Amino acid sequence: MKSKAALVCLNALAHERRLILFRLLVRAGDVGMAVGELAEATAMAGASLTNHLNILRRAGLVEDERRGRVIQCRANYPQMNALLGFLTENCCAGSPGASCTTTSSCNTNRRAS
Amino acid sequence: MKSKAALVCLNALAHERRLILFRLLVRAGDVGMAVGELAEATAMAGASLTNHLNILRRAGLVEDERRGRVIQCRANYPQMNALLGFLTENCCAGSPGASCTTTSSCNTNRRAS
DNA sequence: CAAATATTTCTATTATTCTAGAAATATGAA
DNA sequence: TTCATATTTCTAGAATAATAGAAATATTTG
16 A cells, blocks of 8 residues: 555544444444445434545445345445555564564564565 | 544544654654654645644644654654554454454454453 | 744645445345 | 335535634743
């Protein structure tokens, strides 16, 4: 994942309502949730919900599939992983052996080569 | 880390300039960088830089220490880790065995108990 | 104390994002 | 085809965030 894409993902998650939406979907797993179910669960107005879902969709964090009249949404785990990867892989890249060795977020000093 | 704190962190990182600042500090390691060095590296106006640093500070992602006239900034790795932990620990909490088992971002199915 | 340096706070302007009502689109059912 | 349901797009006003100039604060040096 490139810096720009990470920024889009971070931006998508950095909003109270969108973080709630994303977490609902993450917990819903493979089955996912319909837009209508999300609307009911969050009591959001339709237009507002669609806009937030679009931001999550553009970030690649949410995917969906039409099933008749219903649009079923799912969290995109690989994209979620890519974001976490971006945040950890680039950590301390310029200074292996620094204090981040003691943290779990930095993998500089754990790489094979 | 609570949802509110994670939101503050995500918000802090979800900005082009702040992500650049944070990454500079992450790479600078223990030594960190002075505000003036950050200003030079990013060509930001002083007031703008201070505002962005304050947002990172409030999020707990950046700490600093005055050394004479200079204020030396460092990335706060534990807080960074807490954010990553929040994003992974709550993943799929409600549905162990779901598709996220195959991803590295979900640790629901990897927990000891 | 006065001057110089580093950084922040104050302030106002500009830009962006959020929100939701209303109209539009897509699908399924009668 | 006509009606009902699900969701989106359009639109505009309201709220929030970004930016930077200028003044203020803190520290060191002479």
